[in-house]
Amino acid sequence: MGTTGYRELAGILREAIQQGQYTPGATLPKQEELASQYDVNVKTVRTAVALLEAEGLVTPIRRRGTVVRQRPPMRRLGVDRYSKQKWKFGDVVAFAADREASGRAWKPTDQTQTVAQVEADPEIAEAFGVEPGSPVYERARLVTDDGQPTHTLTSYYLPEHVENTPLVDPTPGPAGRGGGFAVLTLQGLEPDHMTESFHSRMPTPDEIAQLDLPAGEPVMILQRRTYTADGTLVEVARGVHAASRFSWTYSFDIPD
Structure with missing residues (x-):
């Protein structure tokens, strides 16, 4: 040879x-x-x-x-993972919906989280229409599957939307029954529609360590904005996903 x-x-x-x-x-x-x-x-x-x-x-x-490699990629559902049947009328948050669709068990402590009030960076400030440096709540989660990290998700909220709610409680796991979307709904800010965008890139050294990535593996970057029916922005989220640990599945109606 x-x-x-x-x-x-x-x-x-x-x-x-x-x-x-x-x-x-x-x-x-x-x-x-x-x-x-x-x-x-x-x-x-x-x-x-x-x-x-x-x-x-x-x-x-x-x-x-x-x-x-031990496991096939997990299905990451598209719009179906956010179904109100799951979080508003049930107790299945988005990462758990992916687990159930993939035939895998899950427990609330598969999601850790760190909550802090931080200064809005230019992107977050532009999204919420506030000045850079304005206070926002940052809710950073690391999600694992059978002990293996799969992705991180960091959400940002305006203090007036989430102050004194479970969304600023650092207890590991979802933010109570139905997760963050259910909390927002109880605040009169029910999520109605969202925009998600994705791109891939190579990971930073911190991401390699946090997600326990093998050499040469890229990450998929999620950017999500969630709105109420009247167009109020209630969440800006950034996710970093190990590329080989997910397959991305979307179901949708074909527009006219």
Whole structure:
């Protein structure tokens, strides 16, 4: 195969993973063994494995070796995750709706949170129509799935909308029954419509550490604005999602 055959070797290993020869949680043979089996040098193996790692198929684990990723991506629902049937008339917040759609168990403590009053940065200030530096509440959450971080979500609110409500209580988990949207509804600020936008980028060092990302994995960035029926902006949210841990699913009516 020669020393330039890392792409071919990566293709062989990729196919073996996809066909179940190496099952989720299994460890690939040692690099020296792969080099001998495919008549290449160890550098070629190392480069091929790095390519698979960048694709999110394998993860290096200390003292174990190169391990095939354990779980399929979680479904992240689109508009369905915000259904009022879930949070207004039930007790299923958005991240839990994703878990249920993916057939996975969840518990409230899968979501941690830190709440603080901070100064609005230019983007948050522009969204709410206030001066930069004005006080806003920041509610930062880290969400895990069976102990593995999946994403962060940080929401911003005007103090007059959420003061003395569960949305500024730092207790881990959703902000009470029905989560933040239910709290806003009780304040007379029922969410009615929202705008979400997404883009991808490479993570910052802090995001790599917080989400326990393998080398080369990008993140999906969510930006969400939530409004009442009369157009009052009640939440600006920013999310950072590990790209390989979600599939993004949207259902919607086709406009006329």
